[in-house]
Amino acid sequence: MKVVLFCGGLGMRIREAGENTPKPMVHVGDRPILWHVMKYYAHFGHKEFILCLGYRADVIKNYFVNYCEFTSNDFVLRKGGKDLQVFNSDIHDWTITFVDTGTNANIGQRLKAVERYLDGEEVFLANYSDNLTDFNLPDLIDSFSGQSKTAAFLCVRPSLSCHCVSIGSGGLVQEIKTLSESETMINGGYFVFRRTIFDYIKAGEELVHEPFQRLIARKQLVAHPYDGFWRSMDTFKEKQELDDLYSKGMAPWQLWKRQGNGGGVIPAKGRSASPLLKTKKK
DSSP states (O other), X not given: OEEEEEEOOOOGGGGGGOTTOOGGGSEETTEEHHXXXXXXXXXXXXXXXXXXXXXXXXXXXXXXXXXXXXXXXXXXXXXXXXXXXXXXXXXXXXXXXXXXXXTTOOXXXXXXXXGGGGTTOSEEEEEOSSEEEOOOHHHXXXXXXXXXXXXXXXXEOOOOOOEEXXXXXXXXXXXXXXXXGSSOOEEOOOEEEXXXXXXXOOTTOOTTTHHHHHHHHTTOEEEEEEOSOEEEOOSHHHHXXXXXXXXXXXXXXOGGGTSOOOOXXXXXXXXXXXXXXXHHHO
C-alpha cells in the first residue's frame, strides 16, 4: 500500500532547529523526523512512498540520493574507508517518488498533485510527516477495510499543554482545566483513503476544511481513537522532548527496534548511497 507524505511545510515555529531546514528534515536523534515516519510505515510493510515536496525540496532529495546506511547501522570499515560492510539496511527495499507540489500549496493541493502517481491504488495511506506514534497501524487499516467509507484518520489526545477556560455571564470563570486532561481529541494524521477522496477535493481547497466537511455530510469520514503515545513536532520545545526520549533509549515510536531490523551484511564501496540508490545511479 502506497504512503503519501506531506513534506512541503515551512516549519516557521521550529526555525531554531535550522533557518533553511525544511521541517521534515529537522533531526530527532541522528535522523530527520521524516525518516522516523517512513521507518514506522516500513515496519508494517508499507515501503512505497510518495513525498509531496515544497519548501527546500532540494534538501530532501539530496538527503535520500546521498543516503548513508552506516549512520544508523553497524558496519565494518576496511582499507581506510574504501571497503564498507553494513550489517543492516534501512532503505534498500524502499521505493520513493519525489514530487514537487509547490512551495505555498496547502495539503489538499499537494494531495491532488500526486493523484496520477496513485493509479491502481484503491486504498492508500497518508500523513503529515511531523508526528510520531507507537500505534499498531494494522488496527486502523483493518477497521477501515471493514467499512465502506472514503476516509479515516487516527484521533489522539493533544500533546500540548494549555488551559481551557469556561466563561459564564458577566465574565465569571466557571472552570479551568488543562487541555490534555479534557475530553478533547484532535486529528493526529495517519490517514487511510480510498481513491474516491479525490472526488471530494476541489481546486485550491485545504484537505480538512471543505473536503472533510463534504465527507462528514455524507457519513464517509471515520476517526479511530487512540490514547497511547503520539507526539507532534511543531515547536523547538517539542523537538527537544523527542530528542530527550531518543537519547534515553525510550523512543516508543521505534517499533522496528523492538523486533530487530533483520537483514544480512550489505557490501558497500566507500561512503556513498544505499544499495537501492546506487543501483539507480548506474
